[in-house]
Amino acid sequence: MTNLEAKDISKSFFIKHDELKILKNINLSINQGELIAITGASGSGKSTLLHILASLDSPTTGSVYFKNKQVNNMSKSMLSSIRLLNFGFVYQFHHLLADLTVLENIILPGKILGTKKEVLLEYAYFIINFLGLENRASHLPWKLSGGERQRVAVARSLINKPNIIFLDEPTGNLDIKNSKILQELILKIAKDENISIIAATHDQDFMTKFKKLYKIENSSLYEVENV
Numbered sequence: 552m553t554n555l556e557a558k559d560i561s562k563s564f565f566i567k568h569d570e571l572k573i574l575k576n577i578n579l580s581i582n583q584g585e586l587i588a589i590t591g592a593s594g595s596g597k598s599t600l601l602h603i604l605a606s607l608d609s610p611t612t613g614s615v616y617f618k619n620k621q622v623n624n625m626s627k628s629m630l631s632s633i634r635l636l637n638f639g640f641v642y643q644f645h646h647l648l649a650d651l652t653v654l655e656n657i658i659l660p661g662k663i664l665g666t667k668k669e670v671l672l673e674y675a676y677f678i679i680n681f682l683g684l685e686n687r688a689s690h691l692p693w694k695l696s697g698g699e700r701q702r703v704a705v706a707r708s709l710i711n712k713p714n715i716i717f718l719d720e721p722t723g724n725l726d727i728k729n730s731k732i733l734q735e736l737i738l739k740i741a742k743d744e745n746i747s748i749i750a751a752t753h754d755q756d757f758m759t760k761f762k763k764l765y766k767i768e769n770s771s772l773y774e775v776e777n778v
Contacts, residue, residue, distance in 0.1 A: 554714055554747050555581040555604060560613035562599055573599050575770040577613070583714065584745040586738070588758045591767035597751035598719055600767065604749060605638055605717045606630045635664055639708030639716040639746075641737075647692040647703055654679070654688045657706045664711055671710065678706045682736055698729030705737060709744075716741070718750035722757055734760060 560577040563570050573596040581587055581604075591597050602608040603615060606622050615623045622633060647656045654675060661671040679688055682702045692700055701721060708716050718737070722730040734757050741748045750761070758764055766775050 554583045554585075554618065555749075556616040557600075557604060557610075558614045558616070560600070560603060560610045560615070562596070562603065562608075563611045572770050574603075574610075574767070574772075577772045579604075579765070579772065581715070581747050581749060584741070584747060585763070586741060586748045586750075586761045587763045587765065588750045588752055588761035589765045589767065589772075590752060590758060593753075595767040596770065597767055600772070601717050601719055601749065601751045605640065605715075606634055635660065636711065637714045639711070639713040640719075641701070641704050641708050641716065641721045642719045647700060647707075649692055652689050652691060653684060653695070653703050656692070656703055657710055659710075660707060661710045666711070674712075675706070675710060678709055681740070682706055696729070698725055698732060701725060701729070701733055702736065705733070705740075709740065712744070713746060715747040715749060718748065718752070720752055720754075721750070722752070722754050730754065731756070 557577055557579045560574055561572070562574040563572050565571070577600060589597050589600060599608065603610050606615065609623050614621050617633060617637065622630060625633070648659070651659070657675045657678065658671045676688070679685055682705065684699065684702055684706065687695060687699060692703070695703065721737070722733055725733060737748065738760055740746065750757070752758060764775050766773050
């Protein structure tokens with residue numbers, strides 16, 4: 552079943568009278584539970600494409616469909632609801648709230664959604680234990696290592712049980728050891744929960760773990776052999 556689809560996506564930025572084409576006629580389909588990595592040179596448009604697929608940005612032309620419904624023409628409130636209910640996000644920088652504990656950061660999206668506290672806490676502790684953070688639940692972010700902070704970000708992305716998780720260079724600030732730990736945890740969760748993963752990454756090792764690999768070059772998207 553097609554979970555997310557981009558049809559003829561193009562994105563341009565206009566600087567005075569000049570048009571800067573970032574993406575050109577992009578077509579991409581993601582099925583439920585599918586793992587897709589997107590690579591390309593810095594500035595090639597990986598993050599821009601990720602943001603468009605996640606409805607955080609709008610294409611200049613073209614359409615994005617989630618579960619067969621066009622989303623890029625929806626109101627901001629409808630898009631916000633779709634993201635909250637169906638999408639999880641993990642970025643290169645964890646974006647944890649400094650004055651909230653690990654547990655409080657993780658359950659925040661669920662609180663915004665209005666999920667009952669007891670339901671949230673039960674699932675949050677399950678995720679915390681799975682990610683090896685059981686001794687960190689009451690800690691503030693500054694007390695955590697970089698790898699632990701990224702694991703908290705992953706946990707937060709899972710709390711609303713999303714259909715899709717978008718990863719934007721999630722291992723970019725981690726050393727090799729913590730990068731491998733995070734990779735293994737993300738991929739195991741995706742398999743166990745049948746979650747689609749769309750990752751923008753430069754990490755050569757991480758790329759090899761994905762079923763499909765795409766490259767953005769000269770504003771176009773190409774599927775490449777993943778070895």
